[in-house]
Amino acid sequence: MTRPMINITNLRKAYGDYVAVDNISFTVQPGEIFGLLGPNGAGKTTTLECLEGLRQPDSGTLEVAGIDPRKEAHKLRRVIGVQLQAADMPEAMTPNEAMSFFCAYLGVAPRYDLLDRFGLTAKRQTQFHELSTGQQRRLSLALAIAHEPRVLFLDEPTAGLDVASRAELHTVMRELRGSGTTIMLATHDMAEAEQLSDRVAILLNGRIATTGTPMEITATGAGLTKVSVHTKANRLLHNQLTFPAVTQSLFKENYALYFSHDIAQTVPAVISYVQAQSDELIDLRVERPSLEERFLELTNHNAPGE
Amino acid sequence: MSAFVTHFSFEFKTGIRNKTLLLMNYLFPLGFYLMMGAIMPGIYPLFRDTMIPAMVTFGILAATLLGLPDPLVNARESGILRSYKINGVPAASILLIPGLTTGLHLAIVALLITFSAPLLFAAAIPGNGLNFFIVLVALSLACSGLGLLIGVVSPSTRLTVLYSQVIFIPSMILGGLMLPYSMLPEAAQTFAQLMPATHAMNAFNGLAMGAVADFNPWASVVMLASSGILAFGLALYLFSWDSKNNQRSGHTALALLAFVPYVVGILFL
Numbered sequence: 001m002t003r004p005m006i007n008i009t010n011l012r013k014a015y016g017d018y019v020a021v022d023n024i025s026f027t028v029q030p031g032e033i034f035g036l037l038g039p040n041g042a043g044k045t046t047t048l049e050c051l052e053g054l055r056q057p058d059s060g061t062l063e064v065a066g067i068d069p070r071k072e073a074h075k076l077r078r079v080i081g082v083q084l085q086a087a088d089m090p091e092a093m094t095p096n097e098a099m100s101f102f103c104a105y106l107g108v109a110p111r112y113d114l115l116d117r118f119g120l121t122a123k124r125q126t127q128f129h130e131l132s133t134g135q136q137r138r139l140s141l142a143l144a145i146a147h148e149p150r151v152l153f154l155d156e157p158t159a160g161l162d163v164a165s166r167a168e169l170h171t172v173m174r175e176l177r178g179s180g181t182t183i184m185l186a187t188h189d190m191a192e193a194e195q196l197s198d199r200v201a202i203l204l205n206g207r208i209a210t211t212g213t214p215m216e217i218t219a220t221g222a223g224l225t226k227v228s229v230h231t232k233a234n235r236l237l238h239n240q241l242t243f244p245a246v247t248q249s250l251f252k253e254n255y256a257l258y259f260s261h262d263i264a265q266t267v268p269a270v271i272s273y274v275q276a277q278s279d280e281l282i283d284l285r286v287e288r289p290s291l292e293e294r295f296l297e298l299t300n301h302n303a304p305g306e
Numbered sequence: 307m308s309a310f311v312t313h314f315s316f317e318f319k320t321g322i323r324n325k326t327l328l329l330m331n332y333l334f335p336l337g338f339y340l341m342m343g344a345i346m347p348g349i350y351p352l353f354r355d356t357m358i359p360a361m362v363t364f365g366i367l368a369a370t371l372l373g374l375p376d377p378l379v380n381a382r383e384s385g386i387l388r389s390y391k392i393n394g395v396p397a398a399s400i401l402l403i404p405g406l407t408t409g410l411h412l413a414i415v416a417l418l419i420t421f422s423a424p425l426l427f428a429a430a431i432p433g434n435g436l437n438f439f440i441v442l443v444a445l446s447l448a449c450s451g452l453g454l455l456i457g458v459v460s461p462s463t464r465l466t467v468l469y470s471q472v473i474f475i476p477s478m479i480l481g482g483l484m485l486p487y488s489m490l491p492e493a494a495q496t497f498a499q500l501m502p503a504t505h506a507m508n509a510f511n512g513l514a515m516g517a518v519a520d521f522n523p524w525a526s527v528v529m530l531a532s533s534g535i536l537a538f539g540l541a542l543y544l545f546s547w548d549s550k551n552n553q554r555s556g557h558t559a560l561a562l563l564a565f566v567p568y569v570v571g572i573l574f575l
Contacts, residue, residue, distance in 0.1 A: 090316075092319070100312055101312055101313065105395050
C-alpha cells in the first residue's frame with residue numbers, strides 16, 4: 001500500500017475548556033478527494049488549520065506529504081495549496097497583483113491564465129474590496145492552485161459561488177485529482193461531497209462519527225431504499241398491496257413508491273406482480289439513501305439530549 | 307521579479323490607493339503644514355526658523371504613529387495575515403516593507419515641505435543637508451518602529467487609536483514642534499525627552515538648522531536610531547499571525563522596552 005499523503009494520529013486541539021478536535025485519526029491516500037463533513041463547530045476547520053500549520057495541536061501526530069506541519073512550515077508551503085474559509089486580502093490589491101505577489105513568495109511564475117479560467121478576466125485590475133463574494137472566492141481558489149500543490153485544502157470552497165462557478169470548480173477538482181493532486185474538502189454541501197469525494201469522514205463534536213466511501217456510509221445507515229414504479233395500466237396504484245421488506249408505500253402522480261429495507265426481496269416481487277396482472281412496466285427506479293440523509297441520521301442521533 | 311520588489315511595489319502603491327493611508331501619508335501632513343505656515347509666523351515669528359524640521363517631524367509622526375498600526379491590526383483581524391502565512395510571506399516582510407515604503411512616502415513629503423516652505427512662508431532653509439537627511443532617517447526609523455510595535459501589540463482597532471494618541475499628542479505638545487523645548491517647565495522637559503519628536507527637533511536644530519541644541523544632538527540621533535531598531539526587533543518578536551492576537555511570543559509590556567534608549571538619555575545626558 002502506498003504511503004498516505006495525509007496522516008493524522010490522535011489529533012487533539014482544545015480552546016480553553018472547549019475541545020474542538022478530540023483524538024481523531026485518519027489517513028488520506030495520494031490522489032484522493034477526501035471529504036470532511038460535519039455541522040458547524042464539529043472541528044472541520046480546526047483539523048484543516050492544524051494540517052495547514054496555522055494552529056498548533058495539543059497532542060497527536062500529523063504528516064502532510066511526509067512533512068510535519070509543526071516543524072517544517074517553510075517546506076509545507078511549497079507542497080500545499082489552501083483556500084481558507086475565513087481569509088481576506090488587502091483591500092487595494094487587484095487579482096493581477098495578488099497572483100504576482102503570492103507566486104513571487106512561493107517562487108513560481110504567476111499563473112494569470114487561472115484568473116481567466118475562473119472568470120476574472122474583466123476584473124484583473126479591480127481592487128479586492130470591489131469584487132463580489134463569489135469573485136473573491138474564485139480568486140482565492142486560483143491562488144491556491146497557482147503553484148500546482150501536491151495537496152489542496154478547500155474549506156467550504158463553493159460557499160457564495162453561483163451555479164456556473166460551482167460547476168467549474170468541480171471540473172477543476174476532478175482535473176487536479178486526475179493529475180495526482182490530493183484534495184481535502186471540508187464542506188456543508190452533502191451533494192457536493194457525495195458527488196466528488198472518494199472517501200469522507202463525518203465529524204461530530206470533535207470526533208469522527210463515521211468514515212468510508214459515500215456508498216459505504218450510506219449503506220451502514222438505517223435509511224430505507226426508495227423503489228419507484230410506473231406501469232402502463234397503473235395496476236399498482238389501485239391496490240393496497242404489500243410486498244416483501246416494504247415498510248411504507250404511497251402513490252405520487254403515476255408512480256407507486258415503496259420504501260424497502262431489502263430491495264433484493266422487494267423488486268422481484270413487484271415485477272412478478274406486474275407481469276401477473278398483464279400490466280407493462282414503464283419505469284422502475286431504485287434510489288438508495290443519500291449521504292445527506294445518513295448525515296442527518298447521524299447528527300440527530302448525536303444531538304444533545306439523545 | 308523578486309518577492310521583495312513585488313511586495314515593496316504593492317505596498318508603495320497601497321500608500322496612495324488606500325484613502326486612509328493617503329490621508330496620513332500626504333493630505334494630513336501637507337494640509338497641516340500649509341495651515342501652520344499661514345498662521346504660526348504671524349503669532350510666533352521665530353517659528354520660521356524651525357518650520358521645516360517641525361512640519362517634517364509632524365509628517366513623520368502622522369504617517370507612522372497614526373498610519374502604520376491600523377492596517378496591521380486590520381490585516382490580522384480580517385485574516386489577511388493568515389493568507390500571507392499560508393503563502394509563505396515571512397513576518398519580517400510584513401513588518402519591514404510597510405516601514406520602508408512609508409519611509410519613501412515620507413521622503414517625498416519632506417522634499418515637498420523643504421522646497422516649498424522657503425518660497426511660500428520664508429522659512430529658514432536647512433544649512434546642512436546631509437545632517438538633515440541623517441536625522442530624517444533616524445526619526446523615520448524610530449517612529450516606524452513604534453508604529454509597527456503599536457500595530458503588533460494592539461488587541462483591537464479601537465485600542466490602536468488610543469495607543470497611537472498616547473505618543474502622538476504629547477509629541478505634538480511637548481516635542482518642540484510648536485513651542486521650543488527650552489520654554490517648557492523642567493518636569494515637562496524631562497517627560498518630553500521620552501518622545502522621539504523632542505530628540506528629532508533637538509537634532510535638527512543642532513545639526514542641520516544652525517541653531518543651538520538643548521542637549522547633545524548626536525546623542526539624540528543615536529537614541530532615535532537605537533529605539534527604532536529595538537522597536538523593530540520587539541515587533542518581530544511579539545508578532546502574532548492569529549486573528550485574535552493571543553499567540554504572541556512574549557508579554558505586551560515588553561513593547562515598552564523600545565523607550566529604554568530615551569530613559570537612558572534622561573539618566574545619563
